[in-house]
Amino acid sequence: MSFYVRTHKGATLSQWSLGNGTPVTSKGGDYFVFYSHGLQASAWHFWIEVQVLEEQPEGMVTVAIAAHYFSGEDKRSSQLDALKEKFPDWTFPSAWVCTYNLFVF
Secondary structure, eight states: OEEEEEEOTTEEEEEESSTTSOOOOOTTSOEEEEOOOOTTOOOOOOOEEEEESSOOTTOSEEEEEEEEEOSSGGGOOHHHHHHHHTSOTTOOOOOOEEEEEEEEO
């Protein structure tokens, strides 16, 4: 799973519950975390703290989560199965389901 954070104008990501608690940005100013686990892992709980100088109409932070499902029942979908059926018999397509969710707060 990939976790992306981008603060908006006038906002800063001051703390989070990941690593040593001090967020480090990329050169572009975004924050990125890659998280991976094996089967039957417990839920991943974390938090972020955003400080805002003044409220903006476009929000204070954008958060996005991208996930890849390589195993279990979530690795398939009817749309993906239909696409795989279009490949010729001599091919061996490797496929899995991906999701992307973006939230603005």
